[in-house]
Amino acid sequence: MNDQPAGFAAEPDRQTLGERLRIAREYVGLKQDDVARHLSIPRSALSHIEAGQRRVDALELARMAKLYQRPVSWFTGEQNPPEAELPEEVAHVARAAASLSSQDRQELARFADFLKSRAKTRVATDG
Structure with a gap:
C-alpha cells in the first residue's frame, strides 16, 4: 500500500505529518499495534504513514487526531506542537x-x- 516506488524519498510535508503523528502517538503512550488495531489497518501501514512513505486519508487523520487528543490542524502544521510549549x-x-x-x-x-x-x-x- 506504499504510494511511492521503493527507494523514493518521502515528500517533506508527508514526512512532517508522519513525524507529528509519531510524536502524538508516543505522547499518549500508545504503540503502533494499538493504533493500527483502532484504525483497522496493518501495523506496517501505520509505520509507513509515520515514516512519510504512505498517504493518510482524511478519515484516518481525523480518527488519529481524536485518538491522540489533538486537533487535525496540529498535524497539518497550522498549530505548534504542545510539547514545544511545555x-x-x-x-x-x-x-x-x-x-x-x-x-x-x-x-x-x-x-x-x-x-x-x-x-x-x-x-x-x-x-
Missing part, C-alpha cells in the same frame, strides 16, 4: 497521566489544584 517535566506528567484511569486522572487534577492553591498561599504569606 517544560519536559510537565510533558512527562502528561504522558504518564494518559495511561491512568479516568478516576485516577481526576484525582491527579485535584492534587494539581491543591498544589496550585498551596503555592498561592505561600506567596501571599511570604509577600
Whole structure:
C-alpha cells in the first residue's frame, strides 16, 4: 500500500505529518499495534504513514487526531506542537497521566489544584 516506488524519498510535508503523528502517538503512550488495531489497518501501514512513505486519508487523520487528543490542524502544521510549549517535566506528567484511569486522572487534577492553591498561599504569606 506504499504510494511511492521503493527507494523514493518521502515528500517533506508527508514526512512532517508522519513525524507529528509519531510524536502524538508516543505522547499518549500508545504503540503502533494499538493504533493500527483502532484504525483497522496493518501495523506496517501505520509505520509507513509515520515514516512519510504512505498517504493518510482524511478519515484516518481525523480518527488519529481524536485518538491522540489533538486537533487535525496540529498535524497539518497550522498549530505548534504542545510539547514545544511545555517544560519536559510537565510533558512527562502528561504522558504518564494518559495511561491512568479516568478516576485516577481526576484525582491527579485535584492534587494539581491543591498544589496550585498551596503555592498561592505561600506567596501571599511570604509577600
